[in-house]
Amino acid sequence: MELADIFPPIGLRVEAGPLVLRPITDELLPALVELSMRGIHDPDAMPFFYPWTNAPVEDQPLNYARFHWGVRSNWNRDLWDLEFAVEHEGRLVGCQGFMTGSYLVTRTGETGSWLGREFQGRGIGTEMRQAICAFVFDHLDAEEITSAAYTDNPASNAVSRKVGYQPNGVLRKTRRLGEWHPSQQWVLTRETFVRGPELTVTGVEAFRRFIGLDQDGPATDS
Template sequence: MIYSRTNKTIETGRLLLRLFTASDAENVITMCNNYNIFKSTLTLPYPYTLNCALSWIANHEQNFDLDRMYELAITDKNSGQLYGAIAISNHKQHKNGELAYWIGEEYWGKGYGTEAAQAMIEFVFKEKNFHRVYARHFKSNPASGKIMEKCGMTYEGMLKEHVFKIDRFEDIVYFGIINPMGNNK
């Protein structure tokens, strides 16, 4: 993971994580206006409109600069192709944050989510001195849990029928990881 403070980018073997721009909105709409992504995410609206994309992107840079949240596009390092999004909140008081992500359906199963998640965890541990990162997923979406496991996160528990989505209750599964460098300050 190579972090550029100047460009606000994170580079991995295959990926460039960067701030979204308004020019990404059409690609975001194409990927997010997908029922399969909607049903496996907690807050993504459906149908997903241009206004959804533009209003979501509008505050990313400010949130990053103010250390509120780090929301980045997952892109191919060479071609620039957009694969999805990854974000981590910053709960400064608790020195932790929640990791969240989505990958466009056509890019599922290629390891982009895992590679991006590993980079984001490393970024907040090394650059932002987080003590802990946590993530959650619907029990009905075990692929998201596999990403968490591959990043070294461990199962922490499940909230039974915690969320009502698409006419049914969903169990929420929690994972977490403590900074191995022990940043407790």
């Protein structure tokens, strides 16, 4: 028995042109920690709703590992978070996620990502978003996908516009302790989606059964 037989998200792999979305295993965590600690954003800025990069430098490696261990241990069909490590032309560049609750009913969820600063400004963030959205629409039967970013995060909001998300209101969201900032909400449908390269996907049949989309049939790759 392989780990992917026990926990099918580990068996997923999504390829889109020069981009590969691969499962975050324990073997990959040290490299992701090193990448994140080389910098994701300007120290004076905070693009994340949960300010995890504000933690003391000595705490960040274990905090990051705990987050991904928690994603696995807390997984259930009513609330799950699919997290991928992203490689571009063979180099590790960041992470791309899709988070959802009651997916079998709502057929929606929210994208979230981070990209190492050394790889920003090259269109990779757009490619990452196109890949995860194509995967969720085409292979997981999603009907819409949401995203959000603070209004002072022009890069993330620009990616949403490029991929075809439509504005969906502005909310007040907390940021650092005692601080809030307007958050632009976005929604994407199949009709407005601006696609990237065609996908090659591995492990999706077992994953569909795991989340309850399919109940029967053999586990094969596509």
